[in-house]
Amino acid sequence: xKLTLRIWRQKGPDVAGDLETHELPDVSPDMSFLEMxxxxxxxxxxxxKEPVAFDHDCREGIxxxxxLVIDGVPHGPMKATTTCQLHMRTFHDGDTITIEPxxxxxxxxxxxxxxxxxxxxxxxxSGGFVSVNTGGAPDANAVPIGKEDADAAMxxxxxxxxxxxxxxxxxxxxxxxxxxxxxxxxHLPQGQPERGRRARSMxxxxxAEGFGNCRNYYECEAVCPKEIxxxxxxxxxRDFLKANLCGGE
Amino acid sequence: xNWLARLLGSSVGRKMLVALTGLALVGFVIAHMLGxxxxxxxxxxxxxxxxxxxxxxxxxxxxxxxxLAVFVVHVGLALKLAAENxxxxxxxxxxxxxxxxxLGARSMVLTGLMVLLFVLYHLAHFTFGWTHPEHxxxxxxxxxxxxxxxxxxxxYMVVMGFRQPLVxxxxxxxxxxxxxxxxxxxxxxxxxxxxxxxxxxxxxxxxAIGLAWVIFLGNSSMPVAVMAGLVDLxxx
Numbered sequence: 243x244k245l246t247l248r249i250w251r252q253k254g255p256d257v258a259g260d261l262e263t264h265e266l267p268d269v270s271p272d273m274s275f276l277e278m279x280x281x282x283x284x285x286x287x288x289x290x291k292e293p294v295a296f297d298h299d300c301r302e303g304i305x306x307x308x309x310l311v312i313d314g315v316p317h318g319p320m321k322a323t324t325t326c327q328l329h330m331r332t333f334h335d336g337d338t339i340t341i342e343p344x345x346x347x348x349x350x351x352x353x354x355x356x357x358x359x360x361x362x363x364x365x366x367x368s369g370g371f372v373s374v375n376t377g378g379a380p381d382a383n384a385v386p387i388g389k390e391d392a393d394a395a396m397x398x399x400x401x402x403x404x405x406x407x408x409x410x411x412x413x414x415x416x417x418x419x420x421x422x423x424x425x426x427x428x429h430l431p432q433g434q435p436e437r438g439r440r441a442r443s444m445x446x447x448x449x450a451e452g453f454g455n456c457r458n459y460y461e462c463e464a465v466c467p468k469e470i471x472x473x474x475x476x477x478x479x480r481d482f483l484k485a486n487l488c489g490g491e
Numbered sequence: 492x493n494w495l496a497r498l499l500g501s502s503v504g505r506k507m508l509v510a511l512t513g514l515a516l517v518g519f520v521i522a523h524m525l526g527x528x529x530x531x532x533x534x535x536x537x538x539x540x541x542x543x544x545x546x547x548x549x550x551x552x553x554x555x556x557x558x559l560a561v562f563v564v565h566v567g568l569a570l571k572l573a574a575e576n577x578x579x580x581x582x583x584x585x586x587x588x589x590x591x592x593x594l595g596a597r598s599m600v601l602t603g604l605m606v607l608l609f610v611l612y613h614l615a616h617f618t619f620g621w622t623h624p625e626h627x628x629x630x631x632x633x634x635x636x637x638x639x640x641x642x643x644x645x646x647y648m649v650v651m652g653f654r655q656p657l658v659x660x661x662x663x664x665x666x667x668x669x670x671x672x673x674x675x676x677x678x679x680x681x682x683x684x685x686x687x688x689x690x691x692x693x694x695x696x697x698x699a700i701g702l703a704w705v706i707f708l709g710n711s712s713m714p715v716a717v718m719a720g721l722v723d724l725x726x727x
Contacts, residue, residue, distance in 0.1 A: 248585075248586075250585075261585055311584060311588070313586060313588060314584060314586045314587050314588020314589070315588040315590060340585060340586040342584055342585060342586070345580055345582050345583070345584055346579060346580055347578060347579050347580065347581050348579065410588075410590070412576070412580075412592070412597065413576035413579055413580070414576070414579035414580040415576075415579070442497070445501050445502070445503050446501060448502070449501055449502050452578070452579060453579055454575060454576040454578075454579030454580065455502045455505075455506060455572045455575055455576055455579075456502075456503075456506065456683075457572075457576070457596065457599060457679070458596060458675070458678065458679045458682050458683070459591075459592035459593075459596045459597065460591055460592065461589070461590055461591060461592050463591075464590035464591040465590060471689075472682070473687070473688055473689055473692075475682065476681075476682050476685050476686070476687040476688060477685065477688070478503075478685075479503055479506075479507070479682070479683060479684065479685035480684075480685025480686075481685070482501075482503050482504075482685070483498075483503075483504075483507065483684065483685055484685075486494050486495075486497060486498040486504070487494075487498075489494070
């Protein structure tokens with residue numbers, strides 16, 4: 243396959259960036275998108291040019307490290323698929339592909355396509371956990387959990403924190419990510435004691451990090467590689483309201 | 492009241508307030524339409540309804556004040572949220588994409604602002620009688636046809652106003668924008684207040700879209716009926 247890439251280059255966080263065009267004459271349809279970028283970088287290095295910086299780690303679709311907005315869609319055109327699991331057979335010979343970083347004030351560009359998603363870590367650190375006193379480990383099956391709750395908790399816990407939801411949202415809102423973290427623990431008995439505090443605290447941190455507000459577009463859900471449902475957002479809104487109305491000061 | 496400040500200080504809480512005020516405005520839009528549809532019952536029905544509203548006196552002003560407050564909170568907060576949203580993505584995508592968001596959802600700010608402009612025009616037209624002062628008070632000859640002399644003749648004003656294709660067209664276009672705004676807004680009310688879930692989602696969507704159609708068709712029926720001559724001055 244012959245491809246033309248329009249790819250975002252930016253030297254650093256405070257420098258203006260721009261799209262750069264590169265031709266790839268021989269791309270195998272069996273390559274993953276990231277392998278295609280590896281080939282581009284090899285070509286650039288051979289030409290004595292600076293390779294394109296992009297985030298990646300496991301390349302198995304489970305770590306949440308890869309990103310990229312491909313032709314306007316985070317993680318590219320294939321549903322429920324991370325960029326690393328996207329294969330070049332999805333594209334056609336002669337295609338021009340535009341590759342940009344996830345764009346949000348809360349996700350500053352570090353270099354080229356690499357972005358700082360530390361804001362997500364700070365949100366999770368503010369409440370995305372359960373406090374457990376150490377002691378003898380309880381029997382795993384000692385606390386019964388209904389099938390529906392177990393399923394819902396697992397669905398929410400599938401979130402890999404990649405940030406595609408923020409990238410896809412026209413408002414750069416992080417509500418899908420935060421609601422997945424809140425929803426995951428809200429469906430489990432272990433999450434109950436801190437449920438209200440968690441919702442309040444994580445929403446507060448989310449606001450402070452400079453994400454936008456949810457306007458119920460549900461673009462987030464459409465691009466989520468783990469297909470997290472927007473119903474977790476509704477659930478978090480419910481928890482947040484309840485925590486404020488019925489919880490303590 | 493610390494909790495209330497904290498609630499309304501958050502993005503989620505502010506959206507809830509936009510949702511609640513939006514819900515109040517939906518209630519007003521429905522009541523307003525039902526009241527005005529009495530134009531089809533003839534001059535006496537509409538004019539006595541208008542007279543009844545005016546006779547509420549102080550209560551009418553309380554209602555108007557409440558409506559204005561709700562309107563100001565709804566628009567003001569929505570604009571504040573929109574400004575925050577713009578700030579949250581300082582650099583736009585070179586190639587923007589869209590997967591499943593609807594036109595109604597993406598145009599909320601635009602349709603909202605256009606409806607706001609329309610409301611100002613509508614007030615200047617019918618409530619204050621600024622744009623067509625000659626319609627606000629019917630001539631004596633017409634008043635004797637439609638009711639006691641010196642009565643504020645809403646029926647006459649509506650018929651004379653909607654006889655102008657430009658005015659009618661403007662009203663119908665504004666109702667289309669309002670319907671588009673409501674088709675997303677009503678669904679959003681439930682989601683933002685946490686009242687949406689898998690079970691209710693489909694009925695809520697149908698309710699929102701159905702209600703938007705009812706408001707569009709119900710309100711548009713009035714200018715259309717006047718233009719078609721179905722609603723006319725008595726004796727004409």
